[in-house]
Amino acid sequence: MEVLDMAISEKELKLLMNFxxxxxxxxxxxEDTEKKNSKIDRVLEHIQQYLxx
Numbered sequence: 944m945e946v947l948d949m950a951i952s953e954k955e956l957k958l959l960m961n962f963x964x965x966x967x968x969x970x971x972x973x974e975d976t977e978k979k980n981s982k983i984d985r986v987l988e989h990i991q992q993y994l995x996x
Contacts, residue, residue: 959993 951959963986970982 963990 966982966986966989970979970986973979973982
């Protein structure tokens with residue numbers, strides 16, 4: 944899976960996806976709408992930061 948020299952490894956991508964999955968599962972299980980939205984916003988911020996790096 945060789946795309947670019949600066950591409951992440953498959954292992955790193957799986958790790959990132961695991962963090963995203965766990966955070967979204969946690970948000971889904973939250974009954975408090977404000978808390979749920981906060982957790983989803985946090986995931987989106989992390990994804991945005993990753994895309995900017």
